[in-house]
Amino acid sequence: MTEKLIALLKASGVHAWEVTDVVTDAWEFYFIRHKLDQNRAVSVRHVFVNVFETTDGCKTLGSASAEVPLGATEDEMKKLISDLSYRATLVKNAYYPLNPAVADEGENVKIDVPAIAKAYIGALRSLPETATEDINSYEIFVRAKSRRFINSNGVDVRETYPSSMAEVIVNARRDGHEIELYRSFTSGECDEAVLKEDLVAAMRQGRDRLAAEKTPALGKVAVVFSSDDACEIYDYFSTRLDPAMLFRHFSDYKIGEPISDALAGDKVTVRTVKTLPGSSENFSYDREGAPIRDETLMENGVPRFFTGGRMFSCLMGLENTFIPTNVVFGGGTKTEEEIRRGAYLEAVEFSDFQVDPVTGDVFGELRLGYYHDGQGHVTPVSGGSVSGDMGEFLKTMTMSKETKRNDNIVYPKLTRLEDVTFAG
Amino acid sequence: MKAPFSPYLAGIKPGLRALLGALQPHFEYLSLLATDSKGLAVRVSRHAKSVASSTMTTERGVVVRAAKNGLYSEYAFNRFDPEKADEKADEILAALNAQFALLEATGTAVYDTPLLPDEPETLFVEKETAEMPEETDVKALVEKMVALQEAALAKDERIIECMVNAQSTHISKLFLTKNRDLSQSYVYSEGVIVPFATDGEKTVNGYQGVADIRGPEIFDTLGDRLDKAVSTAVELLSAGRIEPGEYDVISSPEVSGLIAHEAFGHGVEMDMFVKDRALGKDYIGKRVGSDYVTMHEGALCAENVASYAFDDEGTLAGDVTEIDKGILKTGVCDALSALRLGTVPTGNGKRENFEHKAYTRMTNTVFDSGESTLDEMIASIDYGYLLEGMESGMEDPKHWGIQCILKLGREIKDGKLTGKIVAPIIMTGYVPELLGSISMLSSDREVFGNGGCGKGHKEWVKVSDGGPYMKMKARLG
Numbered sequence: 098m099t100e101k102l103i104a105l106l107k108a109s110g111v112h113a114w115e116v117t118d119v120v121t122d123a124w125e126f127y128f129i130r131h132k133l134d135q136n137r138a139v140s141v142r143h144v145f146v147n148v149f150e151t152t153d154g155c156k157t158l159g160s161a162s163a164e165v166p167l168g169a170t171e172d173e174m175k176k177l178i179s180d181l182s183y184r185a186t187l188v189k190n191a192y193y194p195l196n197p198a199v200a201d202e203g204e205n206v207k208i209d210v211p212a213i214a215k216a217y218i219g220a221l222r223s224l225p226e227t228a229t230e231d232i233n234s235y236e237i238f239v240r241a242k243s244r245r246f247i248n249s250n251g252v253d254v255r256e257t258y259p260s261s262m263a264e265v266i267v268n269a270r271r272d273g274h275e276i277e278l279y280r281s282f283t284s285g286e287c288d289e290a291v292l293k294e295d296l297v298a299a300m301r302q303g304r305d306r307l308a309a310e311k312t313p314a315l316g317k318v319a320v321v322f323s324s325d326d327a328c329e330i331y332d333y334f335s336t337r338l339d340p341a342m343l344f345r346h347f348s349d350y351k352i353g354e355p356i357s358d359a360l361a362g363d364k365v366t367v368r369t370v371k372t373l374p375g376s377s378e379n380f381s382y383d384r385e386g387a388p389i390r391d392e393t394l395m396e397n398g399v400p401r402f403f404t405g406g407r408m409f410s411c412l413m414g415l416e417n418t419f420i421p422t423n424v425v426f427g428g429g430t431k432t433e434e435e436i437r438r439g440a441y442l443e444a445v446e447f448s449d450f451q452v453d454p455v456t457g458d459v460f461g462e463l464r465l466g467y468y469h470d471g472q473g474h475v476t477p478v479s480g481g482s483v484s485g486d487m488g489e490f491l492k493t494m495t496m497s498k499e500t501k502r503n504d505n506i507v508y509p510k511l512t513r514l515e516d517v518t519f520a521g
Numbered sequence: 522m523k524a525p526f527s528p529y530l531a532g533i534k535p536g537l538r539a540l541l542g543a544l545q546p547h548f549e550y551l552s553l554l555a556t557d558s559k560g561l562a563v564r565v566s567r568h569a570k571s572v573a574s575s576t577m578t579t580e581r582g583v584v585v586r587a588a589k590n591g592l593y594s595e596y597a598f599n600r601f602d603p604e605k606a607d608e609k610a611d612e613i614l615a616a617l618n619a620q621f622a623l624l625e626a627t628g629t630a631v632y633d634t635p636l637l638p639d640e641p642e643t644l645f646v647e648k649e650t651a652e653m654p655e656e657t658d659v660k661a662l663v664e665k666m667v668a669l670q671e672a673a674l675a676k677d678e679r680i681i682e683c684m685v686n687a688q689s690t691h692i693s694k695l696f697l698t699k700n701r702d703l704s705q706s707y708v709y710s711e712g713v714i715v716p717f718a719t720d721g722e723k724t725v726n727g728y729q730g731v732a733d734i735r736g737p738e739i740f741d742t743l744g745d746r747l748d749k750a751v752s753t754a755v756e757l758l759s760a761g762r763i764e765p766g767e768y769d770v771i772s773s774p775e776v777s778g779l780i781a782h783e784a785f786g787h788g789v790e791m792d793m794f795v796k797d798r799a800l801g802k803d804y805i806g807k808r809v810g811s812d813y814v815t816m817h818e819g820a821l822c823a824e825n826v827a828s829y830a831f832d833d834e835g836t837l838a839g840d841v842t843e844i845d846k847g848i849l850k851t852g853v854c855d856a857l858s859a860l861r862l863g864t865v866p867t868g869n870g871k872r873e874n875f876e877h878k879a880y881t882r883m884t885n886t887v888f889d890s891g892e893s894t895l896d897e898m899i900a901s902i903d904y905g906y907l908l909e910g911m912e913s914g915m916e917d918p919k920h921w922g923i924q925c926i927l928k929l930g931r932e933i934k935d936g937k938l939t940g941k942i943v944a945p946i947i948m949t950g951y952v953p954e955l956l957g958s959i960s961m962l963s964s965d966r967e968v969f970g971n972g973g974c975g976k977g978h979k980e981w982v983k984v985s986d987g988g989p990y991m992k993m994k995a996r997l998g
Contacts, residue, residue, distance in 0.1 A: 124620060127878065129796050132632035133624060135857075137595040138616040139876050141582060145575075163574035166529075166581060167600055187663045188563075188570035211623050218627050234796045264977055266798065277798060277919040279977060314765070344568060345682050347717070347724055408569065448924040449915035455717070455724050460947040460998075462924035464917070482765075482924070482947045482998040488723075520765030520947075520998030 099144055102165060102174055103247060106146070109178045111185075112158075113149040113195050113249045117384070118142070123240040124214050130234065131222060142167060148181035152189055159188035193411030196386045198251030203381050208241040208259045216287035217263055224293060230300035233266040233277060252386035259285050260377035265296060269303025278303050278446060278464075283504040285377050291502075302445055306465045309479035312442075314521035315468075319441040320483055322512045325503045326450040326461070330494075330512055331426040333487050334365050336454035338394050340409035340418070347455045350400045357398070362493040362515075364398030366428040369421040378422035378505040387419035394421075397428060425507040429496030436497050436511045440471035442519065444483065457488040459517075481521040490514040523647035524736075526706040527557035527693035529581070536603020537583065537697055543610035545699070550588040550636045554833055555695040556875045557581045561654035561737065562688040565666040567674065567681075572659060576688040577973060578983060582875040585613060586834075591633035593857060594620070597876045635860045641700040644837070646830040648707035652736035654689035662687065662740060669714060669744055676751045679718045679758065683751075687712040689737045696835035703835055708736045709826040709983070711971050712743045718754040725944075727754030728910060728928065732970030732985065734828045753910070753928070760929060760944035765998040769905035769933075770948075771898050774967035776908045776927055777988030781816055781886045782974070783914040783923050784952045785809070786986065789818075789843055789852030790869070790881040790918075790976075795861045799918035801852055809849045810956030813991075815889040816844040818853050820868055823885035825985035826970035833879050834870035841867050847956075855881040873980050880976050888988030891962025898961045898992050899933055906930035906997065907938065908946060911972070921952040930997065947998045955995060963990035 099118045106114045125137040147162040161184035163177060217237045226232060243257040260283070267278045278299045282292050322330065337348035337356075350356055355364075371389045372379050382388055385407045393401050403415055410418035437443075443466055444450075450461035461483050468476045493516075496509035533555070541551050560576035582599035596613045666685045673683035689710035696703040711732035718725055729746035733739045772780060785801070793799035801809075820829050820838035831837050834856040841853055854862065855870030858881055871882035899907065910928020917923070929944040968987035975981050 125878070126620075126624075129632050132630045133592065134632045135593050135595065135878065136617070136620045136624065137597070137878060138620060139597040140612075140616065141597065141599045141876060143599075159570065159572075161572040161574075164579070164581075168602070184572040184659055187660050188565075188572055190568065190570055211619065215623060215627060218623075218629065222627075233798060264979070266796070268797075275797075275919065277917075281978060341569075345566075345717075346719065347682075412568065448917060448922060449913065451913065451926065455726070456945075457723070458945050460926055460945065462915070462922065462947065462949045464920075464922065480922075480949075482949050484762075484765075484945075484947055484998050518762070518765065518998065520949075520996065 098167065098169065101171065102144065102146065105171070105174050105178055109182065111148050111178065111182050112151050115147040115195065115248045117145045118245040120243045121240055122210065123238065124210050126214060126218065126237045128235050130232070146181065148178060148185050150182055150185035151192060152186055156192055157189035158192045159185040159190060161185040190408065191412055193408050195248050195250050196252055196407055199388050201254050203254045203256035204379060205255065205257045206259065208257065210239050210241050213239045213259060213261055213286050216289060217261065220287060220289040220292050221263065221265065224296055229271060230267065230269045230303055233268045235263060235265040238262040246382060246386045248386055254382045254386060256380055256382065258379060261285065261287055263292065267296060267299045267303055269300065269307055271307040274307060276303060276306055283377050284375050285379065288375050302465055305477040306479055309465060309477040312463060312466065312478035312481040312521050315442060315519040317516045318519050319439070319513060319515050320517040321436060321441050321443045323443055323510070324445045326444065326447050327508055327512045328503055328506050329450050329452045330487070331506065331508045333452045333454045334395065335367055335424050338367060338400060338403055339405040340403050340413045340415060341405055342454065343403060344409045344412050352400050352403070355398050356400065357492050359492045360398050363430050363496045364428050365395060365426060366397055367395040368393050368425045369404070370423045370425055373423040373505060373507065375502060376423050376505040380422055383420035383422065385420065389419050389422055423505045426509065427500065429498045429509040431495050431497055433497055433499065433511060436495060436513050437469065441469050441513065443467040443469060452487050457486045459487050459490065460484045481519055484518045522650060524650045524653065524691055524706045524708045526647055526704050529557045530555050530693055530695045533601060533603040534695065536601065536606050539606035540609055541697060543607050544585065544587060544613065547614060548587040548589045552586045552696065552698045552835060553583060554875060555583045556693065558690055558692045559655050560688060560690040561657060561659070563659070563662055563666055564686045565663070565670050566684045567670065572663065576690045577981065578690045578692065578874070580874040584875045588636060590631070592631045593634060595878065634857060637856055637860065639698050639700045642703065644703045644830060646705040648734065650708040650736035651738040653708060654691050654737055657737040662737060665740065669747055673714065673716045673747060673751050677718065677755050679720060679755060680716050680751060681719050683714065683716040685714050687737070687740045687743065696831060698835065701835050703831050705830040707734060707829065709734045710737055710739045711826060712740050713971055714743060714746055714750040716751050716754045718758055720758045723758065725754055725757035727751060727757070730971035732826050734824050734826060756942055757929060757944050760942045763930060763943040763946060763997055767994060767996050769902045770993060770995045771907045772991045772993065773907065773909045774987050774989060775911050775969050776925070777888055777991045778969050778986030779911040779914045779925050780955070781888050781988055782883065782984065782986040783916040783925060784956060785816055785843055786818065786883045786886045787916040788918040788921065788952065791852040791854035791862060792858040792881040793918055794852065795858050800921055801849060801918065804849050805851060807849060808847050809953050810844055810847040811959045812846050813891060813959045813962050814844050814847045814956050815842070816887065817841065817889070818843050818883060818886045820884040823887055823968045823985060825885055825968050826983045827884040827985050832868045832870045833872045834866070836866040836868045836870060839868040853881060855879055871982050873982055877980060880980060882976065882982050883974060883984045885968060886984065886986040887966065887968055888991065890964055890966040890989035892964050893961045895963050895990050898963065898990055899938060900936040901961065901992065902933045902936060905933045907933060908948070912945065923952050923955065924949050948995050949998065950996050955993060958994040959991050961992035965989060
């Protein structure tokens with residue numbers, strides 16, 4: 098069907114077009130305790146078409162998109178293309194060309210879905226559960242996804258890559274009281290070591306949360322982030338490097354200028370990498386057909402290269418851009434001991450920690466933290482909320498040299514923000 | 522007009538019946554959900570405009586649910602030739618048998634579940650709408666939205682961007698078993714205006730939306746929200762930070778809806794009871810709120826984006842009184858969880874789409890209204906805040922913690938609004954304490970359907986929620 102669709106698009110006279118053809122075969126297993134609740138298999142194909150038309154003497158470009166129903170007849174596809182062509186003329190954006198043709202170097206990895214699923218089942222069954230800390234339930238998703246992207250400029254790339262996810266609920270109980278911790282793991286194939294390490298830590302944290310005291314009203318306090326919640330902090334930086342944010346003035350970052358003239362702490366470095374071991378996003382091409390490569394986006398707090406989607410990149414006059422998939426954050430200069438100096442709150446579990454990349458607003462309700470009083474005493478605490486402005490925090494933020502990976506993101510293992518408002 | 526049921530689904534129905542027939546000898550229970558939902562999404566901002574036929578809920582595909590030996594299995598697909606039902610049956614059997622082989626090889630035990638009943642039922646529902654998304658005048662809609670976006674920019678020089686989004690989806694679903702034959706077709710639509718304002722130092726946004734179980738005709742009312750969206754964005758530029766603490770507050774209907782959703786929406790999804798993941802299981806018949814708190818959940822308890830005729834497991838829609846005058850009465854339940862708990866399903870078995878598993882999910886979740894006016898409620902507060910606008914929420918059904926991120930708080934002093942605002946607001950607390958502190962309700966109420974709801978951090982479905990203005994004590998930061 099895709100070949101017929103492409104032929105019809107070529108013959109249609111539309112200005113430009115993109116076709117994305119995705120075939121997914123997935124296995125899913127849902128467990129309550131370690132008993133199988135349900136097993137599922139998914140076998141689907143989705144074909145999407147995006148038609149572009151120029152207006153106002155090629156000064157403006159519009160697009161309209163749709164999913165092509167599988168089994169559509171030639172006449173149905175012709176009508177769809179015609180309808181999209183008309184709709185594309187109704188919206189007017191500044192003109193930009195689609196990505197140019199490149200040699201097909203797409204990754205085509207052989208995927209053994211049953212073997213990956215088996216690895217997950219085995220890993221989740223072999224955890225050191227106890228009478229007081231155990232696994233409540235888990236869901237396993239393993240996907241083999243093949244994607245072909247074609248556009249009217251001659252791009253025609255195909256990639257096949259695995260992605261997998263496990264969502265795990267950990268219980269801890271004491272004196273008749275039980276709590277739960279939510280953990281999810283996304284990766285290419287099953288990363289058993291990371292899965293087990295994090296879940297063993299979750300069991301320990303569950304135990305601590307049961308013993309936690311109500312967090313006191315700390316007022317302004319230093320907060321050290323030692324869990325994946327820190328990814329929200331780093332997403333603030335990468336989002337503000339996106340041309341879509343810059344062009345619309347949601348970000349004021351400038352190439353060659355520090356992101357703040359008052360950077361007194363560690364300065365963040367942001368790199369994109371094409372391949373990151375264990376990532377579920379190891380693609381050679383982005384969703385618009387642009388080749389992905391290693392690139393430094395920000396170095397020691399100074400933006401070096403802006404990259405993102407084709408339209409806003411072109412509007413900003415940027416060339417050779419792509420939508421990043423794997424991102425590595427660095428710039429930390431501190432040892433763990435240096436980060437953990439004085440009194441601070443170590444936040445390890447939030448109900449939902451968020452950093453707004455536009456406003457800089459930071460907020461999250463603390464479910465588990467450790468209050469270090471600076472005198473050697475550590476108290477597990479729970480409750481209350483953190484808030485503040487990331488635009489201020491980044492001026493004195495410090496980071497560990499040591500990093501860790503969460504799927505497609507590498508980030509400093511410890512991140513310290515000063516003067517965070519804490520409402521108990 | 523009535524939203525016409527999908528000709529595609531009607532056309533493949535004999536083939537789907539044949540597929541069920543071919544699979545029948547291999548399983549003790551079989552059902553099938555087929556979907557064909559079309560949509561229209563128009564997105565307009567200053568520099569990026571687009572038209573798409575995909576929305577959050579457009580889909581076309583089939584999921585077969587099969588049970589034997591106490592185990593429920595599913596196979597989802599979207600390549601189907603109704604003339605070749607036997608081939609599809611062989612494909613399904615091969616895929617599930619490969620999974621059974623893995624489960625046997627790993628010594629996996631099954632969570633033994635009784636067979637779903639298959640009570641005879643026939644239903645064909647086509648709901649009313651004035652327009653269909655497939656047939657709407659896209660040119661006129663784009664022009665209307667561009668005009669709104671430009672009007673927002675013209676209202677105040679501090680407005681640097683305005684996003685205007687409109688999407689409408691025509692849902693068609695067919696549920697078949699040996700004895701059940703259910704078809705429904707309806708249209709829901711939603712639109713938002715999001716202006717962004719800046720003073721050079723900070724950038725903030727306002728947000729106003731419309732949503733209803735009707736067609737694209739509802740976008741005619743989007744313009745009525747423009748002034749409020751712009752004024753909120755501009756007001757937020759001068760907002761201060763709140764001094765953290767406990768305050769007397771009044772939640773606007775939108776915030777009341779968020780509280781309903783997070784507090785006793787997720788907390789009484791009964792698939793969580795099966796896993797012992799919700800405290801609510803132990804509180805049925807007990808007090809969880811003040812006498813002012815009565816809360817309903819169900820596709821029939823409001824007319825909004827989640828108001829269907831039957832759920833994704835073929836259970837007819839319901840209206841459940843979850844909390845009656847502060848006493849927790851029951852939760853909501855999908856079909857399999859009902860079997861496991863020995864209760865009845867409530868019509869809350871929903872899927873993100875045919876490719877996803879069904880879970881117990883919310884539909885419309887709303888607090889009942891009371892007898893006070895908003896003015897009376899404001900006058901009753903010495904010092905506190907009127908809370909407006911929702912950003913996000915998160916619950917902890919096992920611990921009854923709640924987190925609501927809110928747009929702003931309007932200061933109330935000596936029974937009057939002072940004009941001072943604070944933002945953003947993070948409201949946290951212990952659900953029974955929060956609901957137990959509710960002491961006044963307004964006589965009106967609103968229901969909002971612009972949001973999506975995840976289970977954990979995935980499985981996004983459409984829901985609506987709402988309520989009246991509610992006075993309570995809350996911890997704000």
